[in-house]
Amino acid sequence: MKRVAIQAADFDVAAELAALEALGGGGVASFIGVVRGEGGLIALELEHYPAMTQVQVDRIVEEALARWPLLGVSVIHRFGRLVPGARIVFVGTASRHRTAALESCAFLIDWMKSEAPFWKKEHFGDGATQWVEARAEDELKAKGWKS
C-alpha cells in the first residue's frame, strides 16, 4: 500500500492507522507533526510547489519502500493556513518488523523536512510575519540516511 496526499484539509488519523494495521504486518509506526502555538504565533502558512510536491514525496516514499521491508506507507502533508494545534503532517509505516517500521518512519519525516518543497510562514498576534528558516541540522539528518 502506498498513499501520498498533499492537501489543505485535515485528515483522520484513526482511519489512516487502521488502513496500515489492516495490512497484517503486525507493526505500525507513525509520526504526526502539529503546529506549535509558541511566541504569540496565531497561524502557520504553508506554501508549496504543487507541480513538484506530489512527485517529490512519491520519490521519497519509493526510496523508503526500497530500503525497508514495508507493507504500507502513508504520507499526508497539508498546505494553507493552519492554526496552533492543527496537524501539519502524517507519516505512517507498516511492517512485519517493528524496527523497519520505526526506522522508515524516522527516515521519511527527516526527508520530508529537507526534500519536500514546502515553506512555512509564521503569523504572530501583533501582525508580524516571518518565514521559518531551514535548520542546518535537518539537512544533516537527511544526509545521515545516505551513509
Next chain:
Amino acid sequence: MKRVAIQAADFDVAAELAALEALGGGGVASFIGVVRGEGGLIALELEHYPAMTQVQVDRIVEEALARWPLLGVSVIHRFGRLVPGARIVFVGTASRHRTAALESCAFLIDWMKSEAPFWKKEHFGDGATQWVEARAEDELKAKGWKS
C-alpha cells in the same frame, strides 16, 4: 503527561494520539503492535504478572522521560485472548523534537519486548498451541540502548 495502562480491553488510538497532540509539543510518534494471523493462528493469549507489570512498565517509562525531553508518554499493553488483527500494544510519545519522540518510541517498544513481564501463547486452527520464544535479537536490542 504519563499514562500506563495494562488492560484486557482494546483502546482508542485516535483518543490516545489526540491527548499527546494536545500537549503542544509539535511532534507525536507512535507504535502499534497488532496480532498477525499467520500460519493458521486463530488467537494469541497474553499472560502477564499483574503484581509486576504496571510497576515494571512504569519504570521503563520513567527511564524514557529521564533520557529524552518528552512532554508525554502513553503505553498501553493488553492481556488475555486476542484474535488476528487485534491491537496488542500502543506506545506514544510527544516532544518538541521529532527525533526525541521517535527515538524514545523505539526505545520503549524495544524495552517492552524484553522487560515487560508478558508471555504469548499461540493457538492454531488445528488445536495446536505453542508458547512464543523470546528472540535473542530482542534482548540485544534492548541492551543496545544501554550504551
Next chain:
Amino acid sequence: MADLTIVYFAWVREAIGRDEERVARPAPTASVADLVATLAARGGGYAEALGDPARLRAAIDQRFVPLDTPIGDAREVALFPPVTGG
C-alpha cells in the same frame, strides 16, 4: 519468618500445574538457582519446568534478577521463561 511464595508463568506454570505455591523459606544465603534446583528435584512437572535453568528467568519481589541472586528475606520469587511482551 513467613513462608516464601513462588509464582509461575507461561510454560513453567503449565508444566508444574499451578500458578502459585508456598514453600518453607530456604536459608537467606540460598540463591534463586538453589531454589530452582530444590524444586526440580521433586521430579515430574517440576523437573520438566525447572530442569534446565538456562531457559528460565526470575524476579524477586517483582524485580528481574539473575538466577544467582540470594533470596534473602524476599516475600515472592517468580519463575518464568524469557518474556515476550510488546
Next chain:
Amino acid sequence: MADLTIVYFAWVREAIGRDEERVARPAPTASVADLVATLAARGGGYAEALGDPARLRAAIDQRFVPLDTPIGDAREVALFPPVTGG
C-alpha cells in the same frame, strides 16, 4: 525554442512580487547560477531576493539541483529558499 518559465516561492516570491514569469531562454550551457545573476542585476526586489545565491535553492523541471547545474532545454526553473516541510 520556447521561453523559459521561472517560478518563485516563499520570500523569493514575496521580494520579487510575482510567483511566475517567462524569460527569453538563456544559452543551454548557462547554469541556474548564471540565470540568478542575470535576474539579480535587474535590481529592486530581484536584487533583494536573488543577490545572495548562498541563501537560494533551485529545481529544474521539478527536480532539486545544485545552482551550478546547466539549464539545458529545461522548461521550468524554480528558485526558492531552503525548504521547511514536515
